[in-house]
Amino acid sequence: MHSQSHLEDLRELTVEEVREYCQANPEYVHETDGSGETPLMSACLLGRTELVRVLLEFGGQVNYIADDGDTPLKMAIEGCNEQSFNRELFDLLLTAGANPNAGLFPAFHLAVGRGLYDVVRFLAEHGADPNLRDADDSPPLFWAGVYSNSPNVKMMGLLVNLGADINQCDGVGRTIEQRFGREVMIEVQRHSER
Template sequence: MPTAAVAAASPAAGSSSLDRWARSIYLESRQDDAHGNTPLMKACLDGKLPVVRALLAAGADVQATNYYGSTPLHAACCEGHSEVVRLLLAAGAPANARGGAMRETPLHAAACCGQLGAVRELIWAGASLEATNKDHCTALHVASCANQTGVIWALVKAGANKEAKDTAGNTPLALACKHGQYAAVAVLEELGAKA
């Protein structure tokens, strides 16, 4: 599917013409890009809510993965497209799917990128706060390393374990200290975390 075609699609195009366009792209071409991104994943990356809605109505697979193992939900979370995240979750996208080289969940992706809206959608949908990646880091570890203070606050208030340890024995606070993420250190200490 040409990227220009996705970019050209807009709510102004009218929902019936958009639905027909999405069905033809998805059902007839099913063209993935060089990374194995499906038309749905590309629409999720771009935050094209009407296109995502039309592709889902046409039968697009919310669990499809690209060559790296990432799902459309990973893409939407990383880019912070909260409405797309909500729609994918409602369509049955697995909130705890693991993808990428680090085998991270969508919550890891949203936490790392500081996408607070996506983090909240995942929390409300029941995503695991304790799911770990390949290095046994939780989303709180990832947010702490990336200095994402709003995400840290949201995760801890939702019940994330402040004392969880990665494979090297680091807590989120210890990782924030090691990486010089002083704002994260301050928030974690305020929330009662221990190194």
């Protein structure tokens, strides 16, 4: 590969070119670039399912955790939005053993914070824990509340429907009601009853 970034390389290369390179350089799948990402992570960010498949075939580590806490699954989440949820890519990663609960700030929390409803449902169906706490001791409910400018009560309601404890506290001991107010708590309950 030619650049300091797997992302730049993989954006330009065909699946067959990557396959040939991996055959000639089997260690490539484990190399990190200047940002600490593996080729698998970059392919996930780009949403290139067939490249991901090739990199997994050659031993790409599906649960690799970069120094900044990113994982291939988190990179796939970074690369999508609600209109571009690549179910095949996520299914491939999860079938290969990707853990939606891994890392200091798990992929599930990121999907919640970004408001990716389909991704959140999909990850929950594949073992994501709606009560798992991140490195700051915050459960996903609070990511739905603080990641954007205002609490995403629809996402909070979905999390409650998926089994999140509405009475849990954040890392400093505040409940949803204490952190966001009574009106938000009522809206969350309303959305969870649908």
